[in-house]
Amino acid sequence: MVYRRILGFWLVALALLAFTAAASAPSPLYVVYQARWGFSTPMLTVVFAVYVVALLAALVTVGRLSDYLGRRPVLLAALVVETLGMAVFLTADGLGGLIVARIVQGLATGVATGTISATLVDLLPPGWARLGAMINSVLPMTGLALGALVSGLLVQYAGSPTTVVFAGLTVAFALLAVLVLALPSTISRRPGALAALRPRLGVPRPARAAFLAASPVLVATWAMGGLYLSLGASLTSNVLGVRSHVVAGLVVTVLAGAGALAGIVGSSRDPGRVMTVGAALLALGTVGSLVALLDASAVGFFLGSAVAGAGFGAGFLGAFRSLSSLAPPDERAALFGAIYVVSYVGFSVPAVIAGVLTPRIGLRETAVGYAAVVVALALAVVAASRRPAEGGRSTGARGCPVVVEQGV
Numbered sequence: 051m052v053y054r055r056i057l058g059f060w061l062v063a064l065a066l067l068a069f070t071a072a073a074s075a076p077s078p079l080y081v082v083y084q085a086r087w088g089f090s091t092p093m094l095t096v097v098f099a100v101y102v103v104a105l106l107a108a109l110v111t112v113g114r115l116s117d118y119l120g121r122r123p124v125l126l127a128a129l130v131v132e133t134l135g136m137a138v139f140l141t142a143d144g145l146g147g148l149i150v151a152r153i154v155q156g157l158a159t160g161v162a163t164g165t166i167s168a169t170l171v172d173l174l175p176p177g178w179a180r181l182g183a184m185i186n187s188v189l190p191m192t193g194l195a196l197g198a199l200v201s202g203l204l205v206q207y208a209g210s211p212t213t214v215v216f217a218g219l220t221v222a223f224a225l226l227a228v229l230v231l232a233l234p235s236t237i238s239r240r241p242g243a244l245a246a247l248r249p250r251l252g253v254p255r256p257a258r259a260a261f262l263a264a265s266p267v268l269v270a271t272w273a274m275g276g277l278y279l280s281l282g283a284s285l286t287s288n289v290l291g292v293r294s295h296v297v298a299g300l301v302v303t304v305l306a307g308a309g310a311l312a313g314i315v316g317s318s319r320d321p322g323r324v325m326t327v328g329a330a331l332l333a334l335g336t337v338g339s340l341v342a343l344l345d346a347s348a349v350g351f352f353l354g355s356a357v358a359g360a361g362f363g364a365g366f367l368g369a370f371r372s373l374s375s376l377a378p379p380d381e382r383a384a385l386f387g388a389i390y391v392v393s394y395v396g397f398s399v400p401a402v403i404a405g406v407l408t409p410r411i412g413l414r415e416t417a418v419g420y421a422a423v424v425v426a427l428a429l430a431v432v433a434a435s436r437r438p439a440e441g442g443r444s445t446g447a448r449g450c451p452v453v454v455e456q457g458v
Contacts, residue, residue: 058233059173063185065125065226066166069132069159070193071200072219073101074279074306076139076152078202078299079212081283089145091284091413095405098280100149101156102398106391108160111247113387116165118243121172122233128162129227136220140213164387171374172236182374186386187367188313191359194275194306202299253388257376261388264369266434267325268389269396270332270427271362276401277420278305278355281413289414290348297348301355308356309363316364317371325368326435332361333428336421343414343421361428366393 080094116124135154142148171182204211253261282305283298292298312331316324335358342350370389377385400420407416 054234055173059170061226061229061233062125062166062169062173063189065129065162065230066170066185066189067193067196068219068222068226069162069166070190071197072132072136072155072193072223073159074194074197074302075201075215075219077198077279077302078205078283078295079215080280081287081295081298082205082212083145083148087145087148091281091408092405093145094284095280095402097145097148097152098276098405099398099402101152101159102276102394104153104156105160105163106394106398108157109163109387109391109394112161113164113391114246114384115161115243116168117237117381117384118240118246120235120237120239121165121169122230122235124165125162125169125233126227126230128158128165129223129230131161132158133220133223133227134158136216136223139216140220163390164384167386167390169233169236173234184313184317184367186374187370188310188317188363191306191309191313191363191366194279195303195310198279198299198302198306200299202296202303205295205299254377254381254385257373257385260372260376261385264325264372264389265392266427266431267329267365267369268393270329270424270431271365272393272397273400273427274332274336274358274362274421274424275305276397277404277417277424278302279397280401281404281408281417284413285343285351285417286348289343289417290346290351292348301352304352304355305359305362308359309361309366312360312363313367316367321368321371322435323368324364325372326432328361328363328365328368329428329431329435330361332358332365333425333432335359335361336425336428340418340421340425343417365428365431 076097080097083089083097084091084094112124131154135151135158138147138151138154142151167186170185174182201211201215204214208214278301282301283295286292286294286298286301312328316328335354335356338354338357339351340354342348342354373385373389400423404416404420407419411419
């Protein structure tokens with residue numbers, strides 16, 4: 051039974067990696083689609099945003115469903131829908147098909163997000179909570195890095211990159227859907243599933259103070275990620291003058307890859323300190339990226355992106371670890387869903403605003419203003435952490451106590 055749970059853990063981790071790789075895979079392809087079908091930059095960010103809107107809609111409705119129906123059937127449904135979404139990408143012949151594919155993909159990812167996070171924690175033996183938190187925070191960034199890199203390489207060197215990318219992902223998700231049938235059950239079915247579909251954020255009372263403390267970090271880190279995934283390829287091409295699709299993919303890869311490495315390094319350290327250091331690194335790296343954009347320096351932009359990515363990874367890991375042990379098993383999916391709702395609001399809303407502003411004030415100017423807001427928010431988190439602690443406890447953003455998970 052123990053071996054089955056361990057194998058199940060790594061299968062679910064692989065599913066998380068696949069979902070996040072699929073999320074970033076279209077990023078290097080956006081400029082290809084834009085050239086092929088002739089749509090504008092605002093429509094480019096709409097294509098990016100409909101994915102997040104669909105994801106959020108799924109999170110706030112079915113995000114808690116696995117707490118009632120069990121993890122396995124909900125994850126299976128998410129994998130089947132994701133397979134369909136990849137097939138829609140594969141057959142898309144215009145902007146409308148691209149939007150439909152992103153909506154289907156967003157719905158599937160929203161269904162899977164809280165479920166996967168809760169399942170990973172469920173399957174681990176007592177005392178292994180640190181590994182669960184690290185996997186939940188590091189693998190999404192690893193997936194984002196791999197998806198963008200592989201997609202960029204295929205765009206540059208494959209004859210039919212859109213076909214190769216989405217045919218491969220369609221097969222991968224279909225295979226995962228079959229394998230997940232062997233996943234051990236961790237939550238018993240219980241009544242209340244229909245009532246759970248009512249849109250609401252599920253933050254258990256013991257986690258609310260820490261959740262408020264972590265929210266600014268979640269918004270700042272994911273807002274930076276949204277800028278790179280929606281407009282990163284446009285920035286390298288139109289502002290930095292680098293036309294390579296591989297480089298466009300590498301922009302996301304550097305940001306997310308540095309985030310994954312930072313998550314691994316910070317996994318054994320106090321989560322409050324990791325969250326604060328992450329916010330500081332995010333501010334520093336974003337400033338470096340701003341200067342590089344103003345100077346049109348590709349090297350400087352990549353260096354700044356690496357530092358900002360390290361801040362992304364450390365900040366998100368610290369926030370996630372501060373929260374991961376604060377909910378009972380039957381409320382974990384709800385809490386993790388709420389974490390990702392805040393994260394994806396930061397991921398999408400600023401990116402859409404940037405898309406609207408770009409034709410009016412210019413791409414470089416929009417990116418500079420966007421990044422300046424991220425810096426201000428990250429520095430506010432750092433400033434809040436410097437306030438005197440109450441009762442000798444460590445404090446996180448806004449002076450709220452940061453709870454270290456049990457058994458760490």
